[in-house]
Amino acid sequence: MAKRGAIVRRLASVETLGCTSVICSDKTGTLTTNQMSVRRVLIPGGSATSHEEYEVQGSSYGPEGLVFQGGKPVPFGILSRNAGAKELLTVCALCNDSRIIFDEKTETFSKVGEPTEAALKSLVEKFGSADPALNARFPPIPDAAALAALPVADRRARTGVFDAALEARFNRVASLEFSRDRKSMSVLADRRDVFGGRALYVKGAPEQVISRCTSVRVGNAAVPLSDAARAKLLAKVEEWGGEEALRVLAFAVVDRPAITDASKVDPASYASHESNMTFVGLVGMLDPPRAEVRESIRKCREAGIRVIVITGDNKKTAESICRSIGVFHPSEGDLSAKSYTGREFDDLDDAGKLAA
Numbered sequence: 001m002a003k004r005g006a007i008v009r010r011l012a013s014v015e016t017l018g019c020t021s022v023i024c025s026d027k028t029g030t031l032t033t034n035q036m037s038v039r040r041v042l043i044p045g046g047s048a049t050s051h052e053e054y055e056v057q058g059s060s061y062g063p064e065g066l067v068f069q070g071g072k073p074v075p076f077g078i079l080s081r082n083a084g085a086k087e088l089l090t091v092c093a094l095c096n097d098s099r100i101i102f103d104e105k106t107e108t109f110s111k112v113g114e115p116t117e118a119a120l121k122s123l124v125e126k127f128g129s130a131d132p133a134l135n136a137r138f139p140p141i142p143d144a145a146a147l148a149a150l151p152v153a154d155r156r157a158r159t160g161v162f163d164a165a166l167e168a169r170f171n172r173v174a175s176l177e178f179s180r181d182r183k184s185m186s187v188l189a190d191r192r193d194v195f196g197g198r199a200l201y202v203k204g205a206p207e208q209v210i211s212r213c214t215s216v217r218v219g220n221a222a223v224p225l226s227d228a229a230r231a232k233l234l235a236k237v238e239e240w241g242g243e244e245a246l247r248v249l250a251f252a253v254v255d256r257p258a259i260t261d262a263s264k265v266d267p268a269s270y271a272s273h274e275s276n277m278t279f280v281g282l283v284g285m286l287d288p289p290r291a292e293v294r295e296s297i298r299k300c301r302e303a304g305i306r307v308i309v310i311t312g313d314n315k316k317t318a319e320s321i322c323r324s325i326g327v328f329h330p331s332e333g334d335l336s337a338k339s340y341t342g343r344e345f346d347d348l349d350d351a352g353k354l355a356a
Contacts, residue, residue: 020305027311027318029115031325032287035059036119036247040240040284041067043084044216048223049232052084056126057143059286061100061118062109063125063158064147066140077128077135083220088281089127091201091251092120093166095187097175100125102159107152109159116247119285124163134165173198174262180312182271183208186254188262200254202274206237206282206314209250212271213279222255222278236282241316245324246284248314252277289325297326315341 001008008014028034041054054074058065067074079086098113100121111118128135138161141147147155170189178185184204191197202209210233215222233250240246254277259265265273300307307327311318319339322328328335340348340356348356 022306022308023300024308024310027309027313027321028287031293031309032289032321034115034287036115036285036287037061038119038123038283038285039244039246040282041085041088041123042236042282042284043082043088044218044279044281045084046218048216048218048226049229051233051236056123058122058126060109060144061111061122062141062144062147063122063161064141064144065126066142067126076140077130077132079127079130080132084217084280085127086130087217087253088251088283089124090166090170091203091253091280092283093124093163094170094172094189095185095201095203095251096120100160100163102156104156107155109155115287116249116285120249120283121160121163123283124166125158125161127162129162129165131165134162138162168192174259174265176200176265176270176273177267178204179267179270182274183312184274186270186274188257188259198257200257200259200273202252202254202277203249206234206248206250209252209274209277210234210237210279212275213252213277215277216279217253225279233279233282237314238316240282240284241314242320244284244286245317245320246286247317248282248284250279251281251283252279254278289321293325301326315339 001014025031037059038056041056042051045051052069055068056065057068067078079089096117098111098117098121100109100118101112102108103110126140128140138158141150141158169192171192173188173190176186176188182204184202186200186202188198188200210230213225213230216225216229217223237248237250240248254274257273259273297307309318309322309327319328319335322339323330323332328338332338337356345353345356
């Protein structure tokens with residue numbers, strides 16, 4: 001070992017590593033960079049079965065990057081005339097415990113909190129505001145070069161501008177924390193403007209959130225969500241997760257929540273409060289693999305070590321990432337005996353679990 005440049009304090013540790021035949025690894029932040037950036041946005045269209053899709057540029061937590069629809073840039077401040085986009089961005093801002101800060105030492109934008117939620121905060125900055133005056137004061141920043149060309153004071157001033165404007169319209173009353181059984185979290189909030197009203201804003205795993213939605217937002221109305229419309233949304237989730245390796249979140253609203261006293265809400269009842277929801281959109285974000293991971297997995301395979309990836313992500317997203325890093329070969333079409341959701345694995349008998 002010394003000849004290979006390794007100094008061993010405990011021989012038993014080396015013997016344990018030498019006996020290793022399986023490595024189980026988390027995905028997010030271990031095999032991937034944990035640097036989330038939103039790439040796709042979907043909001044309901046003019047009917048319960050139609051939708052609008054947007055492509056989002058930018059790969060950092062900064063405000064730089066344009067929003068496109070059909071290959072054409074979307075006018076900044078679309079929220080002033082698109083109720084669906086405004087409601088989705090409202091949920092992104094409110095149902096969120098992270099924030100973006102300007103790092104004075106590096107003169108860059110960084111996150112405080114979870115990377116997934118920080119990416120949603122960054123998304124809010126790229127869409128602009130429903131207030132034309134605020135948009136005029138803080139115009140869009142097309143790319144990283146344009147951001148770097150701004151004086152430091154101007155970059156600092158762009159920290160969370162539109163997010164703060166959105167949040168200022170609401171008063172957060174309570175949070176229903178994330179749980180693994182329902183795979184969602186929500187925030188109860190009151191509007192501070194003349195319209196008033198209380199709503200529950202929800203985000204979570206698409207399969208779970210969409211299954212608990214009974215309507216979809218069309219304009220300002222809640223229209224019944226049919227099985228065909230639900231299937232269409234889930235197909236889009238699979239498309240983004242499988243073909244583009246995006247991590248997808250679904251967003252919904254409960255317009256008239258039954259919560260009267262937030263302090264007395266039993267965590268066991270969270271799912272019941274997050275039911276009969278109105279679907280308001282999907283967001284797909286990219287968390288690219290670490291550059292060194294593919295080579296590490298190749299070396300493990302040469303050493304006879306099997307690598308198993310365990311993640312809370314969508315199954316199709318996980319499979320796509322695993323193909324890109326070499327856990328699965330690109331030519332492997334059928335992964336039914338190699339890839340399982342937690343529920344699918346639990347349903348296997350003991351022999352099936354050993355075989356898997």
